[in-house]
Amino acid sequence: MKxxxxxxxxxxxxxxxxxxxxxxxxxxxxxxxxxxGGKIEILDxxxxxxxxxxxxxxxxxDRDLNVARIAFVAHLLARNGVAVLVSxxxxxxxxxxAARGTIGDFVEVHVAPPLEECIRRDTKGLYKKALAGEIPxxxxxxxxYEPPDAAEVTLDTSAxxxxxxxxxxxxxxxxxGYLDDGEIPSSVQDSV
Amino acid sequence: MKxxxxxxxxxxxxxxxxxxxxxxxxxxxxxxxxxxGGKIEILDxxxxxxxxxxxxxxxxxDRDLNVARIAFVAHLLARNGVAVLVSxxxxxxxxxxAARGTIGDFVEVHVAPPLEECIRRDTKGLYKKALAGEIPxxxxxxxxYEPPDAAEVTLDTSAxxxxxxxxxxxxxxxxxGYLDDGEIPSSVQDSV
Numbered sequence: 001m002k003x004x005x006x007x008x009x010x011x012x013x014x015x016x017x018x019x020x021x022x023x024x025x026x027x028x029x030x031x032x033x034x035x036x037g038g039k040i041e042i043l044d045x046x047x048x049x050x051x052x053x054x055x056x057x058x059x060x061x062d063r064d065l066n067v068a069r070i071a072f073v074a075h076l077l078a079r080n081g082v083a084v085l086v087s088x089x090x091x092x093x094x095x096x097x098a099a100r101g102t103i104g105d106f107v108e109v110h111v112a113p114p115l116e117e118c119i120r121r122d123t124k125g126l127y128k129k130a131l132a133g134e135i136p137x138x139x140x141x142x143x144x145y146e147p148p149d150a151a152e153v154t155l156d157t158s159a160x161x162x163x164x165x166x167x168x169x170x171x172x173x174x175x176x177g178y179l180d181d182g183e184i185p186s187s188v189q190d191s192v
Numbered sequence: 193m194k195x196x197x198x199x200x201x202x203x204x205x206x207x208x209x210x211x212x213x214x215x216x217x218x219x220x221x222x223x224x225x226x227x228x229g230g231k232i233e234i235l236d237x238x239x240x241x242x243x244x245x246x247x248x249x250x251x252x253x254d255r256d257l258n259v260a261r262i263a264f265v266a267h268l269l270a271r272n273g274v275a276v277l278v279s280x281x282x283x284x285x286x287x288x289x290a291a292r293g294t295i296g297d298f299v300e301v302h303v304a305p306p307l308e309e310c311i312r313r314d315t316k317g318l319y320k321k322a323l324a325g326e327i328p329x330x331x332x333x334x335x336x337y338e339p340p341d342a343a344e345v346t347l348d349t350s351a352x353x354x355x356x357x358x359x360x361x362x363x364x365x366x367x368x369g370y371l372d373d374g375e376i377p378s379s380v381q382d383s384v
Contacts, residue, residue: 039272051264052244054257065246072243073265080231082272 006036006078007178008103009169012090012148013111014140015126016118018157018165019087020044022111025166027085035179036083043070045088058137064095071099078105083178091139093146107176109169110151113158115140152176198228198270199370200295201361204282204340205303206332207318208310210349210357211279212236214303217358219277227371228275235262237280250329256287263291270297275370283331285338299368301361302343305350307332344368 009026011019023042030040045066049056052069056062067090074084090096100106118140119127130138137143148154153172155165173179201218203211215234222232237258241248244261248254259282266276282288292298310332311319322330329335340346345364347357365371 037273041268041272052261055247069244073268076233076265076269077272080233080269080272080274081229 005105005178006039006081006083007105007107007173008074008078008084008086009107009109009173010074010086010088010090010096010099011109011111012088012096012151013113014115014118014145015089015138016121016123017111017113019089019111021162022109022155022157022165022169023085023087025162026169029166029170030083036081039082040085041077041082042085042087043074045070045086045090048073048088058143060092063090064092067092067095067099071102074099075103078103089139089145091143091145093148096148105178107153107169107172107178108148108151109153109155110148111155111157112147113156117158197297197370198231198273198275199297199299199365200266200270200276200278201299201301201365202266202278202280202282202288202291203301203303204280204288204343205305206307206310206337207281207330208313208315209303209305211281211303213354214301214347214349214357214361215277215279217354218361221358221362222275228273231274232277233269233274234277234279235266237262237278237282240265240280250335252284255282256284259284259287259291263294266291267295270295281331281337283335283337285340288340297370299345299361299364299370300340300343302340302346303349304339304346305348309350 011023013019023044027040027042030036031038048070049066053066056066067088070086070088074086077084096108100108122128126135126138127141129135130141139145153168155168157165160168170179203215205211219232219234222228223230240262241258245258248258259280262278262280266278269276288300292300314320318327318330319333321327322333331337345360347360349357362371
């Protein structure tokens with residue numbers, strides 16, 4: 001499995017939907033396969049807030065600025081041959097479409113378990129607070145999430161396990177010509 | 193001339209010192225020589241303010257945040273094999289040293305014509321305003337510039353022409369092992 005050129009896999013979805021876990025599993029797989037010469041970067045929404053967007057809040061304007069900054073950096077990396085895995089709620093459709101326009105080589109993955117499943121998992125304990133009204137502007141509870149109309153991949157991670165989810169993405173990357181073929185070394189399959 | 197690995201050339205100096213002109217000439221040279229497989233990016237301070245730091249001002253804290261963001265992006269690119277040319281006033285020594293620490297492969301170039309020469313050129317018409325008191329916090333006039341103690345290269349661009357300045361930098365890059373050798377195609381010499 002070799003990459004022909006850089007690209008961005010843009011994982012969008014609610015808090016607790018499994019974006020980061022999926023990004024890490026996909027990165028492991030691409031890295032082990034030496035895709036893109038091993039040039040893989042994860043841009044995580046929380047990390048980017050720390051490094052590029054300190055002081056921004058959660059208004060639509062601030063969320064959009066944060067997403068635009070992620071897109072700017074992802075584009076710089078992708079056009080230099082890096083496989084970039086973005087993991088960010090990125091709730092607004094128009095903002096994601098602007099990122100797609102800037103980046104070009106853009107593969108949108110909607111990580112979409114039912115909201116109830118995200119609430120059940122509550123991996124960061126945030127839904128409990130949001131439902132108690134302690135977090136204003138919480139996506140899915142008190143702030144909008146606009147699902148994609150035509151994401152390249154949509155994954156209900158309450159029904160698909162991690163390996164199957166990763167395989168759905170690599171199959172799409174192959175179909176789109178970002179991977180030379182869909183063959184995955186068995187050693188990698190074992191590690192996913 | 194081939195690059196063995198990614199690196200950052202960090203051009204620091206006053207407004208009007210010639211940082212951007214130098215970055216562009218160096219980029220042309222590295223690009224024509226297919227250094228780093230042609231993977232060259234310029235991160236210009238003004239551009240970064242637009243894309244990553246909208247809303248930040250010119251207090252020490254805001255300048256430092258802006259420089260830290262440039263360093264974050266430069267590091268991401270350099271560790272993926274890109275030659276990154278940063279052009280930013282970056283007036284504070286400690287902040288540049290922090291960037292050096294983060295990035296590792298860091299070549300500091302102090303673009304250092306005398307202040308009087310920058311005022312004489314006044315390429316953006318800013319010194320006139322700053323000297324008239326119309327721009328508060330203007331580096332070199334009403335805000336500090338802390339010169340490097342030990343930049344890898346220091347260039348008095350009032351005494352050296354553009355080609356000689358570029359050659360001083362490529363010679364240092366060769367010496368540090370970032371370029372395989374110092375040979376520059378004559379076609380490139382002509383274009384500088």
